[in-house]
Amino acid sequence: MSFRASFAGLICLPLLAGCSAQQSAFNPSGHDAEQINILFWVMTLGGAAIFVLVLVLAAIAITGSTRVRQRLAGEGLINWLGIGFPVVVLTALLIYGFVLLQAGAQAEAGNTGLRIAVSGEQWWWRVTYRTADGREIEAANEIHLPVGQPVTLELTTADVIHSFWAPSIAGKLDMIPGRTNQMTVTATRPGITRGQCAEYCGGAHAFMAFHVVAQTPAAFEAWLEREAADAQPPQGEGPRRGQELFLTSGCGGCHTVRGTPADGTIGPDLTHVGGRHSLAAATLPNSAEAFAAFIVNNQHIKPENRMPPYGIFSEEQLDDLASYLEGLR
Amino acid sequence: MSKEKIVKVRQLTRWQRIGVASLFVMGALVLAGGAFILSGIYNIGASRDHWSITNFIITILRDRSVAVASGGIEVPELDDPDLYQLGEQHFLGTCTTCHGTPGEPLNPLYSHMLPKPPDLTGAFEHYDAREVFWVVNHGLKYTGMPAWPAAHRPDEVWSVVSYLRRLNKIGPENAAIEDSAAEQAQNLNTCARCHEAAGQPPVSDLVPRLDGLSEAYLRRALEEYRGGQRASGIMAPIAFDMSDEEIASNAASYASLPPPAGRQNSNANIALGRQIARQGLPEQDVPACQSCHGVNPAASRLEGQSERYMATQLKLWQHAGHRDASAEGRLMSVIGQRLTEAQGKAVSAYYATQNAEEAQ
Numbered sequence: 001m002s003f004r005a006s007f008a009g010l011i012c013l014p015l016l017a018g019c020s021a022q023q024s025a026f027n028p029s030g031h032d033a034e035q036i037n038i039l040f041w042v043m044t045l046g047g048a049a050i051f052v053l054v055l056v057l058a059a060i061a062i063t064g065s066t067r068v069r070q071r072l073a074g075e076g077l078i079n080w081l082g083i084g085f086p087v088v089v090l091t092a093l094l095i096y097g098f099v100l101l102q103a104g105a106q107a108e109a110g111n112t113g114l115r116i117a118v119s120g121e122q123w124w125w126r127v128t129y130r131t132a133d134g135r136e137i138e139a140a141n142e143i144h145l146p147v148g149q150p151v152t153l154e155l156t157t158a159d160v161i162h163s164f165w166a167p168s169i170a171g172k173l174d175m176i177p178g179r180t181n182q183m184t185v186t187a188t189r190p191g192i193t194r195g196q197c198a199e200y201c202g203g204a205h206a207f208m209a210f211h212v213v214a215q216t217p218a219a220f221e222a223w224l225e226r227e228a229a230d231a232q233p234p235q236g237e238g239p240r241r242g243q244e245l246f247l248t249s250g251c252g253g254c255h256t257v258r259g260t261p262a263d264g265t266i267g268p269d270l271t272h273v274g275g276r277h278s279l280a281a282a283t284l285p286n287s288a289e290a291f292a293a294f295i296v297n298n299q300h301i302k303p304e305n306r307m308p309p310y311g312i313f314s315e316e317q318l319d320d321l322a323s324y325l326e327g328l329r
Numbered sequence: 330m331s332k333e334k335i336v337k338v339r340q341l342t343r344w345q346r347i348g349v350a351s352l353f354v355m356g357a358l359v360l361a362g363g364a365f366i367l368s369g370i371y372n373i374g375a376s377r378d379h380w381s382i383t384n385f386i387i388t389i390l391r392d393r394s395v396a397v398a399s400g401g402i403e404v405p406e407l408d409d410p411d412l413y414q415l416g417e418q419h420f421l422g423t424c425t426t427c428h429g430t431p432g433e434p435l436n437p438l439y440s441h442m443l444p445k446p447p448d449l450t451g452a453f454e455h456y457d458a459r460e461v462f463w464v465v466n467h468g469l470k471y472t473g474m475p476a477w478p479a480a481h482r483p484d485e486v487w488s489v490v491s492y493l494r495r496l497n498k499i500g501p502e503n504a505a506i507e508d509s510a511a512e513q514a515q516n517l518n519t520c521a522r523c524h525e526a527a528g529q530p531p532v533s534d535l536v537p538r539l540d541g542l543s544e545a546y547l548r549r550a551l552e553e554y555r556g557g558q559r560a561s562g563i564m565a566p567i568a569f570d571m572s573d574e575e576i577a578s579n580a581a582s583y584a585s586l587p588p589p590a591g592r593q594n595s596n597a598n599i600a601l602g603r604q605i606a607r608q609g610l611p612e613q614d615v616p617a618c619q620s621c622h623g624v625n626p627a628a629s630r631l632e633g634q635s636e637r638y639m640a641t642q643l644k645l646w647q648h649a650g651h652r653d654a655s656a657e658g659r660l661m662s663v664i665g666q667r668l669t670e671a672q673g674k675a676v677s678a679y680y681a682t683q684n685a686e687e688a689q
Contacts, residue, residue, distance in 0.1 A: 248621075249625060250616060252620050253616025253617050253621065254620075264620065266616060308659070308663035311656030312627070
């Protein structure tokens with residue numbers, strides 16, 4: 001298989017995932033998404049019933065006997081079905097919609113005090129967990145949620161307008177320059193779902209996705225503790241050489257690996273990158289091969305992304321670097 | 330009764346007759362020209378000068394072409410020692426082969442070229458700075474004058490233009506040439522002609538200081554000049570003549586020298602430069618220079634380097650395609666394009682004031 005074909009394969013993986021239930025508003029695993037799902041079905045089924053009723057009446061009006069057609073043409077039917085029925089149904093639907101979506105109200109934040117700041121950047125997501133005790137834990141391209149606890153997302157952007165959309169969890173909300181938009185979400189069952197940027201934001205917009213990992217509160221707490229910790233020192237000869245390369249090749253100018261001198265803030269925090277479910281904002285699977293491919297060929301895999309092409313490494317050096325990064329769990 | 334035949338004679342108009350006649354004349358000329366070319370009568374030898382009519386026509390053709398093509402070129406400040414001292418060294422090492430050392434007789438080998446390479450002391454008598462620049466940059470067809478052997482390096486071409494103007498202004502007898510020019514010209518491969526060594530600064534601030542640069546970087550630079558990945562009309566002909574062993578030994582000898590000390594500079598925006606060097610400009614996606622430079626021997630050490638040299642290189646990186654043929658060049662080119670020219674100057678000025686030891 002050619003180099004290019006294997007890349008095409010790598011790139012298609014997340015696209016295929018998009019076709020499954022992983023990123024589907026019909027497969028809700030969040031409170032808001034469930035409401036939206038119910039609203040969708042009520043609207044669709046109700047609309048379908050009215051549509052069928054209209055068709056039946058039209059058919060009767062065309063083919064029915066003279067007596068029936070005279071009754072249809074009467075003023076009573078127009079008053080009841082033409083005015084009374086829409087007024088009642090539409091008013092009821094409107095009130096139902098308002099109540100269901102709690103229009104104008106901010107969903108109540110949970111008592112855990114956890115807030116998650118998500119900043120859209122061309123073309124990835126900077127995710128900062130702000131805990132009640134004032135800690136700020138930075139990660140990227142993945143949002144972990146404790147099941148059953150409402151969590152407030154603070155949505156901002158570092159450059160252009162993005163739109164945060166995790167269809168299985170909640171509706172969309174735009175990220176507008178100069179504003180912080182808030183959205184409170186509650187995951188209702190554990191599982192991994194996918195979301196993506198829903199507002200065209202430039203060249204690699206289609207490759208700006210993320211995973212939502214809903215966990216039981218206990219698992220979430222444990223994960224957050226691990227995420228807050230510094231990076232683990234590299235284990236083994238290859239990863240050790242990889243770390244040396246990472247620190248001397250400029251990677252730390254843009255990326256942070258806590259616990260090492262690498263403290264760049266331009267690109268995603270890589271402290272626990274090996275533990276994430278994808279690379280490059282859900283563009284590639286998380287594997288050593290994908291790390292190596294992205295380091296060298298990132299402009300082909302994710303065109304126009306802000307990382308320079310790193311063609312300076314030998315095959316062995318790339319392997320070392322990839323094994324180091326993969327080991328950052 | 331026999332039918333009377335009616336014969337119509339069409340009379341050609343005056344202009345039609347002239348047209349037919351000119352077709353005949355043109356045909357005759359083409360035939361005569363073809364016969365002249367194929368007969369071999371024409372003497373192609375350089376031993377015989379052009380006919381005066383040929384000389385007359387090609388001189389006008391050349392001067393009109395140069396004058397029109399060079400219109401709109403912006404001339405930098407030419408009375409600049411950094412420019413003309415570098416230009417002088419390149420001139421003595423390269424141009425004198427054909428044009429001869431100014432003020433001295435031309436090697437008979439080259440004086441028998443047609444046209445004979447002119448003594449360039451007079452270049453500025455016939456042409457202005459724009460035109461001289463254009464000729465040095467693009468060369469001249471049918472004369473043996475080559476184009477500048479590197480694309481996108483007008484900065485180097487101006488050094489030669491600046492030297493030629495100075496040569497014209499003060500005359501060959503006064504235009505520096507401190508050591509014997511002939512001797513210098515023979516030592517073309519001696520890096521020290523321009524770069525100097527052992528604590529002496531280079532002949533010009535446009536020339537990088539090589540003392541104490543890492544061996545890996547020096548070797549890569551020379552290999553890139555030799556292979557054409559790094560464009561320089563000055564370095565390319567020199568590196569072309571170097572063997573792998575010469576590259577290795579030159580790189581090793583410069584790498585073993587102590588690095589130069591930084592120079593005072595009170596004018597520049599040192600604070601901005603320090604910020605770019607140490608923290609980068611995250612809002613412009615510019616990482617700190619020192620995340621590579623200073624920690625990685627493959628990236629050049631910048632402390633104490635010449636400010637003008639660094640600013641020139643950053644300017645090359647600011648244009649896509651000017652310095653991104655190698656993997657390292659592509660990497661740096663992305664960063665260079667994110668810096669404004671003022672920021673490039675500030676960070677160059679900052680590094681020029683630093684001492685290598687301090688930064689360790």
